[in-house]
Amino acid sequence: MAEPKLRIEGYVILSADGMLADKSHRMPASLKFDADQKFFETALDAADLIVHGKHSFEDQPRSAQRRRVVLTRKVDTVAPDPDNPKATLWNPAGATFEDACRRAGVTSGIAAIIGGPDVFGMFMDRYDTFWLSQAHDLKIPDGVGGFPGIPEQTAQQILASHGLKAAEVRKLDPVHNVDVTAWRRPSATP
Ligand SMILES: NC(=O)c1ccc[n+]([C@@H]2O[C@H](COP(=O)([O-])OP(=O)(O)OC[C@H]3O[C@@H](n4cnc5c(N)ncnc54)[C@H](OP(=O)(O)O)[C@@H]3O)[C@@H](O)[C@H]2O)c1
Numbered sequence: 001m002a003e004p005k006l007r008i009e010g011y012v013i014l015s016a017d018g019m020l021a022d023k024s025h026r027m028p029a030s031l032k033f034d035a036d037q038k039f040f041e042t043a044l045d046a047a048d049l050i051v052h053g054k055h056s057f058e059d060q061p062r063s064a065q066r067r068r069v070v071l072t073r074k075v076d077t078v079a080p081d082p083d084n085p086k087a088t089l090w091n092p093a094g095a096t097f098e099d100a101c102r103r104a105g106v107t108s109g110i111a112a113i114i115g116g117p118d119v120f121g122m123f124m125d126r127y128d129t130f131w132l133s134q135a136h137d138l139k140i141p142d143g144v145g146g147f148p149g150i151p152e153q154t155a156q157q158i159l160a161s162h163g164l165k166a167a168e169v170r171k172l173d174p175v176h177n178v179d180v181t182a183w184r185r186p187s188a189t190p
Helices: 033-047 097-104 116-123 155-159
Strands: 005-015 019-021 049-053 068-071 078-080 086-090 108-113 131-133 167-174 178-184
Touching: 005 033, 019 116, 033 108, 033 131, 033 178, 049 116, 068 097, 086 097, 108 116, 131 155, 155 167
Parallel strands: 005 108, 005 131, 049 068, 049 108, 068 086
Antiparallel strands: 005 019, 078 086, 131 178, 167 178
16 A cells, blocks of 8 residues: 555644643533534544544544544554444554554545644644634633643644744634634645
8 A cells, every 4th residue: 555645634622721621631611612613523524534542532423434543552553443443543652653544544635633632742743734723711720731841831832843833813703712723834735
């Protein structure tokens, strides 16, 4: 099979203080906004492969139809998921992302990286675009930072330090002050 050549796009919604989950490691209802959920769902419908850690399944109406790679240390390298024929289990300590994509049967198109924090961190130097949604009026005290390095640095500082640049901003929910910014790699085609 051909060497995979996927466009890599990241998706997250963070609170104003950079959190993606609360102190119990769950995404609180206060961080769920209809317009952002719709944006996220539409993007995943257009992706060819979804990539996430064990606890970041997106749970949407069309989730079962999507090919996905799930990170876990329960396998040594890559293996089929016995519970989901569309999923491949991947341990990055034993196999490359390209190995996982090949095993998943996806070698072109868009890979959507959807978390959690360590998974976002692994792809920092590879994103073509990172879609950063943020709820600017919401704080989650003692929450879980969206990327490794938060809260010492902001999400924006981290994306910039990996060569991404803020491009277009779309207001998703003006009442709750939620927007999404496309952080693009200058060398990538939009
Ligand atoms: N706000 C948002 O947009 C957003 C986005 C994503 C997630 N979240 C929330 O964040 C929380 C989940 O966070 P989480 O920290 O538990 O993240 P997670 O990455 O979804 O799950 C962690 C698990 O994934 C596997 N994993 C992660 N990195 C790995 C690596 N490098 N190598 C091998 N396996 C790896 C491990 O599974 P095993 O234990 O099986 O080895 C690990 O226990 C949930 O509440 C979720 O809803 C929110």
